[in-house]
Amino acid sequence: MSVAPSRRFGRGLVTATLLLAVGFLMVPVVLTFVGSFAGEWSGVLPSEFITLQNWREVLGLAETIGSQRSMGWNAILSVGGYTLAVPSELIFSVALALGGVFINLVVGVPIAYAVARYDFRGDEWVNAISVLPLVPGVILGVAFLRAYPDLAGTSFGLIVGYSLLKAPFMVMAVRSEFESMPLQRLEESARSLGASWPRTFLTVIVPNARSGIVSGAIICWTLAAAEFNFSYIVWAKGTQPLALFLQRHISNSSFTKAAAAVSMFFCIIVVITVLLQQVGSRGFDTRG
Amino acid sequence: MATLGEHSERAGSRLRAAVHLASTAVGSIVDPVTERDRTRRRIVALCAPFATLLxxxxxxxxxxxxxxxVSAEQxxxxxxxxxxxxxxxTDPYYRGVAFNSLWLAGGTTLASVGVAVPIAHALEKYDLPGEDVLVTLVSFPISLPGIVxxxxxLVLLGNNGLVTNLAALLTGRPATDLAIAVSAPGLFVAFCYSMIPRATLILRGTYAELDHAAEEAAQSLGATPWRTFRYVTLPQIRPGxxxxxxxxxxxxxxxxxxxxxIQTVVVWTLQISRELATGYDIQVAGAMATAYFLFTFAFTALGLRYTDAEVGL
Structure with missing residues (x-):
């Protein structure tokens, strides 16, 4: 009796597709990271290991000129002759993305609660509007330039734009967390113990949903820090957001130096993700 | 004259009725009396911050x-x-740009979803060693911007690329002839790099809701894995x-x-940025943005309304 081909090969083929896809997605990431420590990359694989020159130049620790100019450094603290300085592009983007996350929390958590907790006329529409991205970054950029010509390119304009672009991810993360909670029971017990409704929402409901809120914040932060399309259209002058800094290196710098810039970005994503996960598992705990 | 006065009087009373209705609606939100009014006020308060931002x-x-x-001046x-x-x-150039956008996005969508189905299948149905790691690795590129x-x-298929150079070694032809990163096929692959992880994320959600009993029943009745997938699994995941x-x-x-x-194919979004960069033609850029918005809105609304599509995240 012959065995059906799908029984013999099916599972192997599907698994192979998965592994090939993981390879396709991950090999260039690993290669970029390794290549960022190389002095030369013109053959199949990078060579002349190990040098930190690329990283030093990208981080602005070594002299650079022209379009390959690296990060500036801002002094933030000066104590007894020692100055604590930070790479300005990096800090700028970290702060912009945090600002965006803050707005996302303020607008995203309440609407997620409204959709998850209440049945009302038009709730499907509210849901659809809050989880579908309204417009992509390029279109929003054009709209901002037109509507707020003076504000669009400023930090405030960037923060507001990021928050609108990334709000759906916050709503989705928080809503799915709310949906897994017994909201009505929680609300009713708190109310019956004498808490007002705003107090119930802020001190009972929100802390209980913290894992969803933190994961929403992580997603929104990484997406806002990496936002390129909107920034490219509206940004005019001053410190560059990180994504524009990356683009400048990818388009103008040597391959190894661009690899260092991109690797730096990988590191930031990994560090922030781990950091926020720590906050999620411990930081909000009020019981000490 | 009499009729005109009557008209305006009737219109006036209708207006007064409408104002009254609106003011009671606002009143019940500002100063609620019943529990239902209070609930309504809460819903409005919860939606207000998002509505303001929007x-x-x-x-x-x-x-x-x-x-x-649509302005008469520039x-x-x-x-x-x-x-x-x-x-x-009327300009054939813009028709070409629109066509580029549609075939590039359409083709890469079919390719990405086509690859994402087996990926989601393997991740959700097989007990693979290190499955959590695989999920993390497949999801990681979601947070990478398009430039990355x-x-x-470029790392894979550029002049210095790994695949390019391997192919050059095998065929003996110069690497620069084989590099396809800066070409339409290269762009196609770059699009897929961004889209495969996103499609996988959506389809994993679909697979998580599958009814496993039906599949097991089909298998135990002697259906081959392919027939089980074709006639039991696929109908369930089709909306997803x-x-x-x-x-x-x-x-x-x-x-x-x-x-x-990789500026090899001019698509709609790239053309919008070019309109602004060369001569700041905000009118054409605005028209392109409007057309884009209307198209995606209509496409999404019709797609969700007239197909069995389910978007579960």
Missing amino acids: AVAGAYPLVEVVRIS YRSVGFALEAYGTLV AAFMI ITGAVILTFRTGLAIFGTLIV
Whole structure:
């Protein structure tokens, strides 16, 4: 009796597709990271290991000129002759993305609660509007330039734009967390113990949903820090957001130096993700 | 004259009734009496911050874009003219750009969803060693912007690329002849790099809701794995696949950063940025933005309404 081909090969083929896809997605990431420590990359694989020159130049620790100019450094603290300085592009983007996350929390958590907790006329529409991205970054950029010509390119304009672009991810993360909670029971017990409704929402409901809120914040932060399309259209002058800094290196710098810039970005994503996960598992705990 | 007075009186009373209705509605929210009113006030309060952001950062700027795109003057919103739209419709260049956008986004959507189905299948149905790690690795590129996706493709398929150089070693031809990163196929692969992880995320959600009992029944009745997939699994995940196609297609149309690095095919988003960069033609850029918005809105609304699409995240 012959065995059906799908029984013999099916599972192997599907698994192979998965592994090939993981390879396709991950090999260039690993290669970029390794290549960022190389002095030369013109053959199949990078060579002349190990040098930190690329990283030093990208981080602005070594002299650079022209379009390959690296990060500036801002002094933030000066104590007894020692100055604590930070790479300005990096800090700028970290702060912009945090600002965006803050707005996302303020607008995203309440609407997620409204959709998850209440049945009302038009709730499907509210849901659809809050989880579908309204417009992509390029279109929003054009709209901002037109509507707020003076504000669009400023930090405030960037923060507001990021928050609108990334709000759906916050709503989705928080809503799915709310949906897994017994909201009505929680609300009713708190109310019956004498808490007002705003107090119930802020001190009972929100802390209980913290894992969803933190994961929403992580997603929104990484997406806002990496936002390129909107920034490219509206940004005019001053410190560059990180994504524009990356683009400048990818388009103008040597391959190894661009690899260092991109690797730096990988590191930031990994560090922030781990950091926020720590906050999620411990930081909000009020019981000490 | 009498009829006119009567008309205006009737209109006046209708207006008064409407104002009264509106003021009671507002009153019940500002100063609620019943529990139902209070609930309504809570819903309004919960939705208000999002609505404010949407109005200030979304709706108002978009209205301004629409106004400038139909303006009779170039830099001020006055009058009404459809010149910018006329340019878009009659100029064959813009038709070509629109066509580029549609085939590139459409083709990469089909390819990405096609690859994402087996990926999601393997991740959700097989007990693979290190499954958590695989999920993390497949999801990681979601947070990479398009410019980085483009760089990843340069690393693989560029002049210095790994695949290019391996192919050069095997065939003996110079690497520069084999590099396809900066070409339409290279761009196609770069789009897929961004879209496969997103499609996988959506389809994993679909697979998580599958009814395993039906599959086991089919298997125990002697159906081959292929027939089980074709007649039991696929009908269940079809709404999820349709939903993934709609969302991934939207993603594909919105891609921009990748094109800044690999500028070989001019698509709609890239052309919008070029309108602004060369001569700041805000009218044509506005018309293109409006057309884009209307198209994606209609496409999504019709897609979700008239297909069995389910978007579960």
